[in-house]
Amino acid sequence: MRLEQYAQISNYAMVAATCVLALAFVAHVAEWAFARKVVSDEKELVTSGPTPPAPPVEDEAPVTERFSRVGVTLTILAATLLVASVITRGLAAERVPLGNMYEFGLVGVAVALLTYLALVWKYQVQWAGGVVAAFGLVMLGMSLSTYVPAGPLVPALDSYWFEIHVSAVMLAGAFFLVGAAASVLYLIRARAEAKGNVGAVLRRLPAAAVMDKLAYRVNAMAFPLWTFGALIAGPIWAHYAWGRYWGWDPKEVWAFITWVVYAGYLHARATAGWKGRRAAIFCLIGFVTFLFSYYGVNLFGSGLHSYAK
Template identity: 40%
Template sequence: MTAQYLSWLALWGAVALYAIAMVASSIHVAQVADAKVAARAKARAAVAAGTQATGDAKPARASAGQEPQVRVRSRAAGIAASTTLVGAVLNGVGVVARGVEAGHAPWSTMYEYTITGTFVATVVLLLVQRKRDVAYLVPGVTGFSTIALGIAMTVLYEASTGLRPALQSFWLVVHVSIAIIATGVLIVGAVATVLQLMRDYRDGGTDWLQRLRWLEATPSPAKLEALAFRLHAVGFVLWTFTVMAGAVWAEHSWGRYWGWDPKEVWSFVIWVIYAAYLHARTTQGWAGRRSAVLALIGFVALIMNFTVVNVYFQGMHTYA
């Protein structure tokens, strides 16, 4: 079996397993939501019964606004956990095999960047899961990985070739690896932010979101915002190192730190947007929906930098 065939086989296996994980985790999230609704109804009934028996309304006030704590053990949860883990392993095998096939770090094309980025995003999700119950993030992250990896395999795939002269540098390992890790972290942060906004608007009475019962499985907007902030803060630090390493590499390769290349400009724009988000998040009056929207604008800019800028803008980074 050649490295090329192994990479191809492992990555398609990862696509299939991520898709299964997305479906299974969605079922589990729906089950958690149903359990929370049932627990809340039971608690209200108990409070009402106690109030009628004692004639005292204090118990009702004491329990108001409390989120029921429920744990749902289901086959769907086990399937989601195992397929996410095995999918990440296969994704990693596919990346390593591509590197063996290419004879260099597999980060020189959009295809290689994507297959590595989906691996990192899934690993970040698995690491966060070790610290806290974030089952509500699994459908979004595995769904994103399924789509991105599928596009990489069907649209972005390029046969392995030698590195262009500008990429024959150890800075390929330093600069691009940090950019990929930052992207993976920011993907998970973006999923948390989307859920934060959906839950916030739903709690605020937005009609169409009231019908999305599965949102009951997510924590409060404040908790989602705190998680998203931590992820975005880590991603921002990594993106700062990405921009700095890119500038040093540009000076080493082209004799200047900054040249207004489209990729350089967009990378700096992304940095500015996330810097504005972090500042806004810590400023009273901007926390909540406004800062969350800024974070999503930063993520859209990140995706545009990888897609639109790479494909339609000519510059020193057109090979990326």
């Protein structure tokens, strides 16, 4: 098969994965919308007085579960298509596909979806599927906007330390994403619990304390990966590429800022007992710094890392 054919297959798989992930997002939205409908039906039954026998509300619950399973199944399919796109992109370029922002986004979303699915299997976090799918769609859209044809690497990237650096950073970012999703949903659920108004929609989420604990766990897993990828493997690669380990390039500065924020988050939880709302907000600040270091610097900044544009 010719290189051009591999490139075409990669592009088709990327578009198909985006469409399937959009359907997964719709399935998760339908899951929450149907749960809201169940709430409305319950209220109507209470306020309308005696009515002819109706199907019990319990019969409705499996429908929301089916939407949830459909969303997860479609996410599996989207992840499979993205992996196929990554592999064929690598075959087309005859290298590891990590040479520009399009490829970063393609591989990054694939890693994020696979990490999410692994956590679904381990911790049953399918309730975060809507947030993960939405984030994946945004990142894929940004990647498509920076598409470039497959080609050779620039000399600065032609190092296995670069591949180790980016792989570790992307895996850390996937965990950061799940931690951010858990923190967002924690804030919503905790507010409802404080008001004593946890309806059927929010009852589909775990208790606020459970999501708070999960956010801490996944961020604790991500932090050593980020430390290794951004502050150890990255400087080693920089030494081979540019003859110095650290030069306060904008990308390096923001990678360090992200490390400091997450280090502060973990330290505050472990020593000061920070939990709940303060910890969730701290986590989300960290995720914003990660996103800016991952994409914002390339889009709005300049420096040695501008090759990725």
